[in-house]
Amino acid sequence: MIDRTGVTTAPTAGNAVARLLRRFLPDPTEDESVAEETIELQINGQRQSADTDPDRPLLDVLREDFHLTGTKFGCGEGECGACTVLVDGVPTRSCITSVGEVGGTEVQTIEGLAQAGQLHGVQQAFLDHQAMQCGYCVPGHIMTAVALAKERPNASRDEIVAEMSQHICRCCNYENILAAVQQAVQQS
Amino acid sequence: MARPHRRPIPDLNPPSSDPLIDRSPSNDDLSIDDEPLEVERYELREPPRYRFAANRREFTQVVGAGLLITVSARTAHAQRRGRSARREELLSQRFQLGDDGIVTVLTSKVSVGQGARTQLSQAAAEELGLPIDRIRLVMADTQRCPDDGGTAGSRTTPSTVPRVRNAAAALRGLLHQFAAEQFDLNTEQVTYSEGVFRGGDQQQLSLSELARDEALQERLNAAPSEDASIVPIDRWRVLGTSVDKVDGPAVVTGQTKYPSDIQLPGMLYGKVLRPTSYGATLASVDLTPAQQLDDVVVVRDGDFIGCAAPTSWRAAKARDAIAATCQWKAGSSFPSDQLFDRLKRSGDSQGDRGRDVWGNPAEGTAKAKQTVRGEYEIAYVQHAPMEPRAAVAQWQDDQLTVWTGTQQPARVHGELCQTFRLSPQQARVIVPDTGGGFGGKHTGEAAVEAARLAKAAGRPVSLRWTRDEEFTWAYFRPAGVITVHAGLDAAGDLCLWEFTNYNSGGSAIETPYKVPHGSTRFVRCDAPLRQGSYRALASTANTFARESAMDELAARSDADPLDFRLRHLADGRLKDVLKAAADAFHWPRRVAETGQGEKPNQRGVGLACGTEKGSFVAACAEVEIRDGELHVVEVCQAFECGAVHNPRNLRAQQVGALMMGLGGALTESIEFSEGKITNPSFSSYRVPRLSDLPKLNIVQLNRPDLPSVGAGETPIIAIAPAVANALFAATGTRCRSMPLRLS
Structure with missing residues (x-):
């Protein structure tokens, strides 16, 4: 629709003509990638299913469909770690992982860590060391540290540094993050 | 001679000729505090990015009460500025x-x-x-x-x-x-x-x-x-x-709701079509491919083209479908390897205006037995906060509410009122705790864009910039060229100090060192990129150049860099932090251990100090060249900001600023070519990570006898020159660029 001021809008309700046309005309934008599928997965211990384009990033599905906004967008290329979740226990960049790839898996997000109001040891360690400034990167850091503490309870300082350097904290609170992860690893 | 007088520095962004743009000074805080400390000496000021057409109903209102609406946009500013009513x-x-x-x-x-x-x-x-x-x-x-x-x-x-x-x-x-x-x-x-x-x-x-x-x-x-x-x-x-x-x-626990986490019933997600390069204009576009998609709202309004859909994935698909049809006409541009020449040339073309002179520089020049001339280059850097610009906008009748990440809610409120022709009462800005700012979120781009989409959609819209958008369309810390011409008299004392900053800004441009003759000057230049505030503004650049030059002078007169500085500083808070850092670092011992003054052996120590916004910082650094790379092994930093409010949070600010400063010192540099940022990602623009954390010795000088001042900025300014000076000690070669480059 174009009104007299030149503003063009196509609100949902106003798309009837276009939709009608599409029944008869091939749509150049319609390809297989737009087709929706039902994807079954476990999120934080609960069975869930998403009817969605399987190419959508897991990050978007968690945030937009399941309202789990603790997992953050930081870069969209798997470089900063803000979007890290555990897929079957493995730290995974949800911004570059499609939801189709994780069908049938167990996904754990920051919201699923605390049990019965009790913080996970890694969450407590981040609190104890005040390993947060703006805090936006913290959920991603914590998820990687959870896997590290579980998989490598004897991780050395160098191993911790190597692992956690896959993340970015732009506030550069690295001194406290290192202390927190060291505590978490030692306690596990 | 320390210079108590501070000449007001002109804005980097000249006032717009647009009558809708507010031209009054933007140092809001100054007007309410009645105190001499300067705030943001340059602030991004530009015309609104978008000129939206009035829709028919708005048009009627404008005809009926045009004057009122224009006035009310100004009233918003007047209220903001007239905060003397605070009492x-x-x-x-x-x-x-x-x-x-x-x-x-x-x-x-x-x-x-x-x-x-x-x-x-x-x-x-x-x-x-x-x-x-x-x-x-x-x-x-x-x-x-x-x-x-x-x-x-x-x-x-x-x-x-x-x-x-x-x-x-x-x-x-x-x-x-x-x-x-x-x-x-x-x-x-x-x-x-x-x-x-x-x-x-x-x-x-x-x-x-x-x-x-x-x-x-x-x-x-x-x-x-x-x-x-x-x-x-x-x-x-x-x-x-x-x-x-x-x-x-x-x-x-992931419960904090940042601006990008706000979700409202019926909310859509928005995406905006961006030009392919700076200054590019749209020659032709076809919206049909996006309009044919189900559940997608497409908006074209002037230069603004955006889509909103139930998921951000679908909104991006729609936007990409439009992008595929676009023909762009490129704007003019030059590559970043010509940046410094261009800045300097455009600055020099303005003659010699704005020089702040003390003593008699000609006399200082005549007295100088040895001189140092240096030209320092400061790259553009990006704030790159972890949370990119984000906003959620909701219209209820003619009332607009926007949740957005900004450091300037009143300014964004004004921007919204102006753009959408609203009275101040019709717009509300709410800033949830935000994922980083660093001086980079003074503007309301995402707020305006989300509000435009929400208006068309008749539903709330959430819009979050991508990292690429943030790296390309946000603003940058200004690049700059700084020239220093300094002289030592027969006794090895400073007798001349001439300091010119091209483009990067005037903060901390005055030298704290005693020198009888000299001048400082800040020159505005034609800047190729959008530039604005950044943590500590130009203090970082000016401190880098000054403290590097001080080291060159110390070396010229065979003086220890610490002694040389102490000799030229009056007793006071800056001298105190410098001594505190040097003591904690065991400066004389470390100089001896690293073999300073002898043949450079790939290890070295350096120091630097500075003051800005009423607080004082000094840093000592040890560096090592390993496998052809510069490693910062240890940093000792002393800081003083009056009475300390929260020692642990202060330490976090000190370390955070120091580490962010290491990024600008070592790796961060925005590159561009053909009107495009060529490193608009975290994989190509390297910011500090945990592996960059050196051994730290953090000293806080608490002064309960003094008023408390801010601490989020100044601890960023001393690290780059300390590392540069250590690099010189390690290699014998002086690097005069930020980021530092091994030759």
């Missing part, structure tokens, strides 16, 4: 007493990681004699909060904390008086402890009971009395202690 602020506007005994404090400041929420909670808890968990802060809601200015220029500590403390002390006094009246006693007969007033053994009134008293509510509609006395520093219980971040539990 008439009512206690009821600053505080709300809850019947649960919680005191809510309202402020326009935002929390972007610097700790303002915790610090202001400490301030209120201190004066109200309450534990910190009985204080709640409502921050940065333009409809509810008194205007304490934007969050910039390290102003929260010296300006907002005292204001909140004064108001809280006045509230406590008023409550005390009111309780005494209820008890029919004198105020001296009434005691107070942790939210409970007691009159003798029988009578008591708690804050939750007081909160229900309507007569008290009336009394709160009063300005705070001027004679309220605040808690003296030797009786602080909450201030001065390492209180945990009040939002810590929400952060570690």
